[in-house]
Each structure stands twice: as C-alpha cells, then as structure tokens.
Amino acid sequence: MGTRVAQPLDRATVLREAFALLDERGFSGLSLRSLADRLGVQAPAFYWHFSSKAELLGHMSAAIYRDARTAVQPCDDWTTWLITYGRALRQRFSSQPGAARICAIAQPLEGEVSITAASIAEPLTQHSVAEELALDAIAAVTSLAIGWSAYEPQGTMRSYLEDLMDFDESFEVGLDALIAGFKAKRGAVHRGSRRSTSERADGRGARGVRILP
Template identity: 25%
Template sequence: MARDTLTPDRILRAAVELLDDEGLDGLNMRSLAKRLGSAPTAVYWHIKTKDELVRLAADAIWSEVELPDLDTTDWRTAATAHATGLHAMFTRHPWLSQAFGSHLLHGPGQARHNDLSLGIYEKAGFAACDADRAAAAVFTFVLGSALGPASQVSLNRRLSKGGADAEQLTAEAMARATETALRFPRLRERLGTTAATEYAAAPDDSFAFGLRSLLDGFEARLTAER
C-alpha cells in the first residue's frame, strides 16, 4: 500500500484497535503496519515512536466521552455523567489505565475533559484551588476503579499467550484466596453471603456507590461552608 494512503487518523484508529486486542505489550510498529496492510517505514513517516503512538491513541479516545452541557445541567448531574462516561471509556480500553502508569499522556482531548471537570466543581461552588482538588479526587477514583477490570484483561491475555487455561488458573487462585480468607473473621463472615454474591454479579455497583459517596461529601462540605 502506498505511503500516501496512510493518514494519522487511520493509523490511530488501527492503533486503538490493536491496543484493545493485544494491550500495550502487543503494540509495535510492525504489528500495526501489518494491520494497516502497509510497511513499518510508511507508519514512521507519520508517527516516529511507539511512545508518541500511545500518547496520540490515548488522547484520541477521550472523544468517546460525551461532555455534559454546564449551561443546562446542574453540577451534580454533570459530575455523575462525566465520571460514569470516563469509567465506561476506561473499561472499554483497559490499556489506557495502565498507560497512565507508564507513559506521559497529554493532548487536547484529555485537556478538554480536564477543563470541563474544573468547570463542574467551580459551578458547584468550590473556589478554584478546591475545584482542582475535587476534580483530582474524582478522576483518581475513576482511574482506580478501572484498574481491576484492566488488570484482569491483561492477566487473561498473558495466561492465554502462555498456553495456560486462564479460567482454570483463575478458579484455582480464587479457591486459594478463599482458603486464606477463612482465617479472618470479617472475610469469613461474608463468604457465601447474599452481599458477596451480589457484589460478584455486579461489581460496577461499587463504582456507583463510591461516586455517590464522594459527591455526597462534596455537597456536605459546600453546605457547611455556606
């Protein structure tokens, strides 16, 4: 395929697909070029390094998250919608939360959301410095909540590539973890309970609970200050 048929946008779309399929470790210029039906040298004409490719791909997927309109939405509704959208995006692209720990990520896509987040908490009534802290607290919570699913995807991929039965190994690990938990009273009490079953069936409920608790705390603080 001729070099001029490649565009940065097309390369980034293919890179995101490759990252979704193979994770950070599976991304390299040769694999990307093969997916594009091109030569690695053609990709280098547009994007020079893997680090640059990860940064650009990571910034591109922020466009998947809808920006709430602060002129027509109250701050708490906007905060909930924004955080929930970010969490869904991180869950769809599990490599992104890992990239935050290994790459310097920045760009207009991420900056647009950072700016909106500050606007949300300024609208709530926080002074500028506290709006920064509130936005950082919520983003850290969203990112941390996405690490579990991301780690599971990465683990399953690594085990499967090693020829192992990922489901069997996970089940064996869970059985050993259960044996360990039986030695501790509060963990033992929860094993086999309805609460534990419901949590396992719908772990995202813990994200919604945590987000509500954070926003409740913000609201209580603002009320007390007034």
C-alpha cells in the same frame, strides 16, 4: 489479523487502527511494528504523525478522555457532570481494558501544558465551583475509574471478586462517596468565605483580632 494493503496515513487513521489493535491483542500486543503490519506500511511511516510509541499513547489517552467528556450531556448540576463522566470512563475501561493502562502510564504530550486549567475545569466552574476544587474533583474521579479497572479482571480472579462484591454497585457507592466529599468540602469553603468576607468588612480576623490598619 493479516497484513492490510498499504493506505494513505493520517493521524486519525493511525489512532483508529491503534485502538482496533488494542481490542484485538490487548496492551501487550500494541506496538508500532504490529500497527505497521496491520496498516501494511513500514514503521518509519508513523514518524510523520507520531515520533514514538510514547507519543502515540499520549494521543490515545487524550482521545479516551475527550470521548468521555463528549459523552456527558449538558448538566444542570456539577455533581451530575462528575457522576456521568466517571461512569463514561468506567464504561470505556470495562469495554476496552487496555485503555485504563494507557491512561495510567501515558506521558503528557508536548504542548499539552498549553491546555489551560480553566478549560479542563470548565464543566464544573460554569456551575460556580472554584477552579482548584474542580481540578481536584475531576482528577479524583478519573483516578477512581482507572483504579477500579484493576478490580474487574477476567478469569479466576474475577470469579473470586464477584463472590465478594457487585462491581457495578460497588463502583457507584465509591463514586457517590467521593463526590459527596467534594460537595461537603465546597460547602465548607463557601461558609469560610462568607465568614472571611464578614470579618474583613468589620476589620477583624476570625478570632476578633483586627486585620485592617
């Protein structure tokens, strides 16, 4: 692509053009200089919006995750949300391979820690999943989608792998197995919680030992 005529910049414009550049040149071609050429500005113009490439990648990663979550329609079941979220991420990574690498290496943004665990876990906790388990499950599904993108290369390696597996089917099998594990863990936690409640009410521990004064 040639250099474009300079245009007023805002963060949304820079992000949009950064993703377009990623599509055209891949991750290795994504640089502030290339992005500046694309927009017809000098690289320092970005500093009003992104202080470094690391910050740009952080915002791109956040946008990828936000888009995936937005793609999930309201669900009646937490496992359905996880499945749909995992598929949305994988679809993004398949259609835009560099996106997976961005998510794998992007550093947390300054102030991102203020995004509470509760808000991240909310799609699952609203279905009565414990926050800690919800965070573990979302992280695991995200990691599966990122890692799976490594199995979907182009060229000779893809042809070789296609002789060994069906990419779509294998991903679905892995996703189902992963979520089934969290579903089983949640069931075990619930059973343990009910036992503990009963034992506390009786004043005894798991082995009949009194735990109350």
